[in-house]
Amino acid sequence: MKKNNSVDPLKIIHWLNVRKSTFDVLNSYLKDKINFVVNKENLDELDAFSLEKIAEFLDVPKKALITDKSVPSYIHHTKSQIEKTKRPINRGGIHFYNYYTLPSPHGYVAPVLIDILCPKNKMPTLNNGHLEPAITVSLGPNDIYARFAKKKNKLTFLKFKINHDKKTDWIVGSSYFEPSYCLHTYSRATNGPGKILSYTTKSNLESLLNSKLNDDSFENFATSLENKKPNRVMLKEDIQNKGYEIQQVAKKTKISVKKINDFINNKTKKSLSIKELEKICSLINSDPYVYIDKNFKEDKIGKYYYDSKDSIKTIRKFKSYTVASIASSSRAQDLSGYFLNVQNKKDKTIIDLMDTNCSHYLVTKGELILNIKENGKIKKVKLKNGDAIWVAAYIKHGFTGSGALIKISDGQNISYLEKIDLMNTYNLNTTLLRGRKDRVNWGYD
Ligand SMILES: [Fe+2]
Numbered sequence: 001m002k003k004n005n006s007v008d009p010l011k012i013i014h015w016l017n018v019r020k021s022t023f024d025v026l027n028s029y030l031k032d033k034i035n036f037v038v039n040k041e042n043l044d045e046l047d048a049f050s051l052e053k054i055a056e057f058l059d060v061p062k063k064a065l066i067t068d069k070s071v072p073s074y075i076h077h078t079k080s081q082i083e084k085t086k087r088p089i090n091r092g093g094i095h096f097y098n099y100y101t102l103p104s105p106h107g108y109v110a111p112v113l114i115d116i117l118c119p120k121n122k123m124p125t126l127n128n129g130h131l132e133p134a135i136t137v138s139l140g141p142n143d144i145y146a147r148f149a150k151k152k153n154k155l156t157f158l159k160f161k162i163n164h165d166k167k168t169d170w171i172v173g174s175s176y177f178e179p180s181y182c183l184h185t186y187s188r189a190t191n192g193p194g195k196i197l198s199y200t201t202k203s204n205l206e207s208l209l210n211s212k213l214n215d216d217s218f219e220n221f222a223t224s225l226e227n228k229k230p231n232r233v234m235l236k237e238d239i240q241n242k243g244y245e246i247q248q249v250a251k252k253t254k255i256s257v258k259k260i261n262d263f264i265n266n267k268t269k270k271s272l273s274i275k276e277l278e279k280i281c282s283l284i285n286s287d288p289y290v291y292i293d294k295n296f297k298e299d300k301i302g303k304y305y306y307d308s309k310d311s312i313k314t315i316r317k318f319k320s321y322t323v324a325s326i327a328s329s330s331r332a333q334d335l336s337g338y339f340l341n342v343q344n345k346k347d348k349t350i351i352d353l354m355d356t357n358c359s360h361y362l363v364t365k366g367e368l369i370l371n372i373k374e375n376g377k378i379k380k381v382k383l384k385n386g387d388a389i390w391v392a393a394y395i396k397h398g399f400t401g402s403g404a405l406i407k408i409s410d411g412q413n414i415s416y417l418e419k420i421d422l423m424n425t426y427n428l429n430t431t432l433l434r435g436r437k438d439r440v441n442w443g444y445d
Contacts, residue, residue: 007051008067009043010437015058015065029057071413073374073395075103079386082113091185092125094118102360102388108412110390111199111360116144118187126150129181131209133332134200135408136184138162138173138308139364144194145187146176148301155299159189160196163308168324170341170404171311172364175327177304177335197362201335201410204417228266235280235291236264242284253279287424296331304329311339319352320344320398326408334411342368342399349378350398358413361389366403373397 016026027037034050036042046054055062082100089097097114104110109132118124124147138144140162149156162173178184180203188194203209213221225233239249246264250257255276262268271293272280281288298304306327314325321340328336334357344350351371363383370381370389373396383389383403391397393413399405411417425431 006066007044007046008065009040011065012043012054012058013040015060019058021058026054026057030054069106071105071392073392074370074372074381074397075105075390076370076381076383077103077388079384082386082388091127092118092122094122096125102362103390104360105390105392108390109200109202109410111197111362111408113139113362114186114196114198116186116188116194116196118185120145120188120190122187123147124185124187126183126185129183130200131180131203131205132200133180133203133329133335134178134198135175135327135335135337136178136196136198137175137326137406139195139197140173142188142190142192142194144196145189147185147187148183148303155301158305160186160194161308163312165312168312168315170322170365171308171315171324171339172404172406174308175306175311177298177306177327177329177332179298179302179329179331182302197406197408199335199337199360199408199410201332202412204411204415229293231291231293232264232266235277238286238291239264239280239284242286244284249280249283252283255279287420294330296329298329298331320350326406333416334409337406337408340399340405340407342366342404343402344398344400346401348400350400351378351396352398354394354396355391355409356393356414356419357409357411358393359391359407359409361391361405361407363387364404364406366401368399368401368403368405371398371400 016022023039030036030038030050030053033053036046036050038046038050038054051065052062055065058065082102085099085101087099088095089099091097094117096118097116100113102111102113124145126147126149136146138160143159143161145157146160147157160174160176163169163171186194186196224237239246246257246260249255250260253276255272259272259276260280263270263272272291274288274292277288277291281291304327306325311324311326316323318338321342321344323338323340326337326339337359340361346369349371351373363385365385367385368383370379370383372379372381372391381389383399383401385403422428
């Protein structure tokens, strides 16, 4: 048979292991269906029909067994490439926005640039918000208005200002973090144009809200969390999952029943101490730190606004650069960024950056060179004002030349949820090496 590049042999072996099955069992299922004996070495020769039958046997969708396109180390789009993605959006009966998309790998959520066209004397029409949290930066050249609710007040209608100070203008403008389903819209605040960079990241809850739970499960799940502190409810549920009554937990941990009940039923503002949570979680073999009460920096409508003056206060040296923070929130800890001022000799080779998240960069000033290490070699990519780059997680890179960028990273490559799991993994190094390219079966042929 011909080699079939879309079949991923490792995925078939993985699912055989998951299903606690063997090639013998698989072949006896396939016997009267296909004229071919499958083994570890010939999985990449399967035709579409055989693959379908194997998927049927493994009880997984066919797409779980085919190759994903591998994620590149970086993607560079020039200003003119980005301008070609321009599309107009009408809202409230007027040409409201122009959208432009920045580069990102196949299947990733990508940031957008938006021209703000709604005139200053018109109240901009609100959108309905979205699940995905976002960071938005005002790019200028002029201030704009940002509106967040029907009712207008100091919190819900504000001037989204840019930084007019020549000395620090690499800090382009103000920024804010926007939580899930926060309504938002923009209009001009002057007679001149305004622009924003908006990075709406992928929500970690997407699959949970879609088809992962059936309707009955989802209803009970949502009801259990209704208007309560989720960490406290989840500790209570975890104790029950492990088959313990609160009285038994109290007796074993020497924490009073009332104290535990007050916490898990949200009858007190006081949190259990870390020591107490550690005692409870040691009994039920769980991670105590996820059950600590949380505090988030945000205003009454959930957004966290960061004026460019706030960013200026954070100016600091970082490696070979000067940086200043952009708004972010521990509600979406993978989504964060900074303004980056580069003043490095053009012909130098600098690869001093490597993040655990993937990153988007937008060049806002000057001429720069991206130095990036790929397949053991350093590549140099010329960048101009308005160009954008996506860089994968754990890729060594750096910038030389004279100019500035905005950097916003997120967890689509590796998320903090995966990092928590990595920290809990037994024999991490071995697990990572075996899990990456595992052709070994689970041990019973
Ligand atoms: Fe948005």
